[in-house]
Amino acid sequence: MNTAGTHVTGKNYIGNQLSAKGKKTYTTFNPQTNTENTNVFTEATQDEINQATDLAADAFQVYSKKSGKEKAGFLRAIAEEIENLGDELLTVYASESGLPAGRAIGERGRTLGQLRAFANHVEEGSWLEATIDTAQPERQPMPKGDLRKMNIGLGPIVVFGASNFPLAFSTAGGDTAAALAAGCPVLVKSHPMHAGTGEMVASAIIKAAEKTGMPNGVFSNLNSSGIEVGQALVKNPNVKGVGFTGSIRGGRALYDLAATRPEPIPVFAEMGSINPVVFLPEALNKEADAWAKTYAGSITLGAGQFCTNPGLLLGIKGEGLNTFAQTLAEEIVKIEPSCMLHPNIVGAYKSNKEKALAQKGVEVLANYDGTPKANYGRQIVSKVSGKTFLENPTLHHEVFGPFSLLVESDNEAQIEQILNKLEGQLTGTIVATDKEIAANPNIVSALQNRVGRIIFNGVPTGVEVCPSMLHGGPYPASTDSRFTAVGVDSIKRWVRPFSFQSWPNNLLPNELKNENPLNILRHVDGVKTTDKI
Numbered sequence: 001m002n003t004a005g006t007h008v009t010g011k012n013y014i015g016n017q018l019s020a021k022g023k024k025t026y027t028t029f030n031p032q033t034n035t036e037n038t039n040v041f042t043e044a045t046q047d048e049i050n051q052a053t054d055l056a057a058d059a060f061q062v063y064s065k066k067s068g069k070e071k072a073g074f075l076r077a078i079a080e081e082i083e084n085l086g087d088e089l090l091t092v093y094a095s096e097s098g099l100p101a102g103r104a105i106g107e108r109g110r111t112l113g114q115l116r117a118f119a120n121h122v123e124e125g126s127w128l129e130a131t132i133d134t135a136q137p138e139r140q141p142m143p144k145g146d147l148r149k150m151n152i153g154l155g156p157i158v159v160f161g162a163s164n165f166p167l168a169f170s171t172a173g174g175d176t177a178a179a180l181a182a183g184c185p186v187l188v189k190s191h192p193m194h195a196g197t198g199e200m201v202a203s204a205i206i207k208a209a210e211k212t213g214m215p216n217g218v219f220s221n222l223n224s225s226g227i228e229v230g231q232a233l234v235k236n237p238n239v240k241g242v243g244f245t246g247s248i249r250g251g252r253a254l255y256d257l258a259a260t261r262p263e264p265i266p267v268f269a270e271m272g273s274i275n276p277v278v279f280l281p282e283a284l285n286k287e288a289d290a291w292a293k294t295y296a297g298s299i300t301l302g303a304g305q306f307c308t309n310p311g312l313l314l315g316i317k318g319e320g321l322n323t324f325a326q327t328l329a330e331e332i333v334k335i336e337p338s339c340m341l342h343p344n345i346v347g348a349y350k351s352n353k354e355k356a357l358a359q360k361g362v363e364v365l366a367n368y369d370g371t372p373k374a375n376y377g378r379q380i381v382s383k384v385s386g387k388t389f390l391e392n393p394t395l396h397h398e399v400f401g402p403f404s405l406l407v408e409s410d411n412e413a414q415i416e417q418i419l420n421k422l423e424g425q426l427t428g429t430i431v432a433t434d435k436e437i438a439a440n441p442n443i444v445s446a447l448q449n450r451v452g453r454i455i456f457n458g459v460p461t462g463v464e465v466c467p468s469m470l471h472g473g474p475y476p477a478s479t480d481s482r483f484t485a486v487g488v489d490s491i492k493r494w495v496r497p498f499s500f501q502s503w504p505n506n507l508l509p510n511e512l513k514n515e516n517p518l519n520i521l522r523h524v525d526g527v528k529t530t531d532k533i
Helices: 046-063 068-084 087-098 101-124 174-179 191-212 228-235 248-259 281-304 319-332 344-358 386-391 412-421 436-439 441-448 487-493
Strands: 012-014 017-019 023-028 036-044 129-131 146-153 156-159 186-189 220-221 243-244 267-270 274-279 314-317 365-366 379-385 405-411 427-429 452-457 497-500 522-524 528-529
Touching: 012 046, 012 191, 017 314, 036 191, 046 186, 046 220, 046 228, 068 087, 068 101, 068 174, 068 191, 087 101, 087 191, 101 174, 101 487, 146 522, 156 174, 156 228, 174 186, 174 243, 174 487, 186 228, 191 220, 228 248, 243 248, 243 487, 248 267, 274 281, 274 319, 274 412, 274 441, 281 314, 281 319, 281 405, 281 427, 281 436, 314 319, 314 412, 319 365, 319 379, 319 405, 344 379, 379 386, 386 405, 386 412, 405 412, 405 522, 412 441, 427 441, 436 441, 441 452, 487 497
Parallel strands: 129 522, 156 186, 156 243, 186 220, 243 267, 274 314, 274 427, 314 405, 379 405, 427 452
Antiparallel strands: 012 017, 012 220, 023 036, 129 146, 146 497, 365 379, 522 528
């Protein structure tokens, strides 16, 4: 094996081999210094893509049969090897993202926590949903055969790295951890904005695979500066599923491409969201200033580059909303702007906010008027009437960055009408008193029908990694609202149920044998038990 250690070579990992056969190269960019980084990356060729997918298909035959304990060992080893990369990983992360050291440390911790949570999950075994209905040969009028069902991995999975989370939603992020836990090899299409970070993490995964005896091809990392490598991966017949975090345009393109294959495959894409927040009058009359200060922080957190950024604020005309709007305008301009991820993202932010502000009836409440550094995003809050918002779908679209639109509604009925007109969202929030929320079930119901997670008296920014978290929602928040992209239940995206009928006990997988050698919880003849049969 050609190992990269912790330095960045700019090459692809085709299984455990470093490879750079192509002629197309690119660099990453440091938005803090406004300069290109020095490392040069070589884009994967079609031959390298074919080699990686062939290796993944072969690896699946071996890796899919690994026990939960073996896969758990692999996942824990990945976490250890990422830790072993030390501060150099954090330095490269910062140089490619413009994000501060504290964010890098926090995101690394989240990445390690996800890997270890999945390790515990697959070791425990209930995710397999092992179900056994034993034979009843004497049943009348017809005998019943023996049936046994469990979840099995889909096959090789392509994961697209996310621009705004170089660690937690990228190379060894949630999609990768979930797919590996499910028994699926992973091919990462590295994000071009943080290719060096991706390669360093890939080296840790490869080292962990070798240390724990995993088959070559269980993981590959492919460089790409454009869309061609990703398209080729999705079209490759060895690939059986896709994970994506990014724009609606990008996610929908992959979804459509996968659907037109001779063998269509699932694409689990987390896409755009404006995360509506409903402020009811009594709550604002009591604490308008406090909520305004809280939301000034939430809107600008991470330069607004979170998929749960509160981009739409809904309130009802009155003194409480007026106070909230005035304080929000005062507070948000006090916050120093933050560096955004890349000049391209800064450009898209400027273009999208200008488009929103150019719409009829939109007025600016507050706009940071200082002179920030290059690639720093100026935060802005705008305002529009409920009637205008309802009549103009352009105002319903996400502006990725520190931007939020305050909608001044006439009454609760108009808020309900607005919520019913929105596209699917990741989150929805209601700021209200207990009395108000009890008195407005229609607003709660309307919001619930449009989002994957509903928050009471809080902010949408912040996604806890735990089994109860749902990070998804109706389209276009995600391509399948039945699944989450965060938490151990996200493993369900990469498995399919499979049944054995009248199969010899000694040839069954251990998960379904009478003896229950793995001692996992199973559903046997309608009863949950760890007992033998």
